[in-house]
Amino acid sequence: MSAHISLTKDTRSISFDGMKIIYDSYGVGYHTLVFIHGWSCNRELWSEQEPIYNKYRSILVDLPGHGASEAPLNVDYNNEMFARAINEILQHERITQAVLIGHSMGGPIATMVLRLFPHTVSGIFYVDSFWKYPQAYLTLKEREELKAKLWDDEKFFSIISALFRDNDDMDNSVRNTVTKVMMTTPKHVRVSVVATDAVPHALGYDDVFNIPAVHVVSERYSNIDKMWLHHLPQLHLAVWREAGHFLQIENPEALNKLVNKFLVDNNLLQNLS
Known part of the structure; x- marks a missing residue:
């Protein structure tokens, strides 16, 4: 497909567990890129990746509780639920192969999609992400303290600023x-996501996924969990010095170039039509 052809955006919705989930679809075909945003974010923050999703069949998701998607109360907004919502979109779009691009929290969600639906995922591109949520390592007491902090807008604002x-x-x-x-x-969504008591889908030591994967990471988060490399042995790290957390916005041209290189080098480009 020519890089000079812009694909038409079509904003669509599905019903998942009684919630309306909104996403943008670009292009046609059964192989796609899926952009997964981070915690308390939405698909709007992928705007600088327009050259990518105007070139390839792409889907930009507002996860349940985020952006234009519905956010009902009394729902546990956890990793596995997000992954199943993404798979519901893929099923609805009749997608057979997906390359996932996950920023921050979107990374472990992409990993969960791989774990639950391995035959659907052909590659993952992580953007300043992690193997598990940092909050997963907190004690129950620390988690309760975090919940209280996240309900406070001023304290939440200070977390964003950091x-x-x-x-x-x-x-x-x-x-x-x-x-x-x-x-x-x-508020109830941002609290539930990082302070959930849900136990993730079990992962065995022998669960190894031999798919191409890249992690573009800021120096601050570059000391990654070594289990990540065990379960994804093809994972390649690219550390960006003096970078903040939103790499896709800070230096979009460089990131877009790396995404394209990832697709071409791993022969994923031929699957995107």
Whole structure:
């Protein structure tokens, strides 16, 4: 497909567990890229990747509880639920092969999609992500303290501010866009996601997935869980020095170039039509 052809965006919805889930679909075909946003974010923060999803069959998801998707109360917004919602979209679109691109929390969600539906995933591109949520290592007491903190808007705002570099030279409009998106995510959703008591789908030591994978990571999060490399032995790390958390916005041209290289080098491009 020519890089000069822009694909038409079609905003669609599905019903998942009684919730309306919104996503953008670009192009046609049974092989696709799937963009998975981070905690308290939404598909809007992939706007700088437009050259990618205007070139390849792509799906941009608003996870349950985020963005334009519905956010009912009394729902446990956990990893496995998000993964099943994504798979529901893939089923609805009749997708047989997907390359997942996950930022931050979107990374372990992408991994969960792989674990639950391995025959669907042909590659994963992680953006400043992690093997497990950092909160997964907290004690129950620490988790309760975190819940209380996340209900407080001022404290939540301070958590958002810490995601940027101290000497951040990004345009203020970018910082403001990220902050606005994260602050407008419903409180009960942002709390549930990171303070859930749900036990993830069990992963055995012999569960090894031999698919191509890349992790573009800031120096702050580059000391990754070694189990990640065990379960994804083809995982390649690319550490970006002096970077904040939103690599896809801070340096989109470089990230888009790496995504394209990942697809071409691993012969994934032929699956995207």
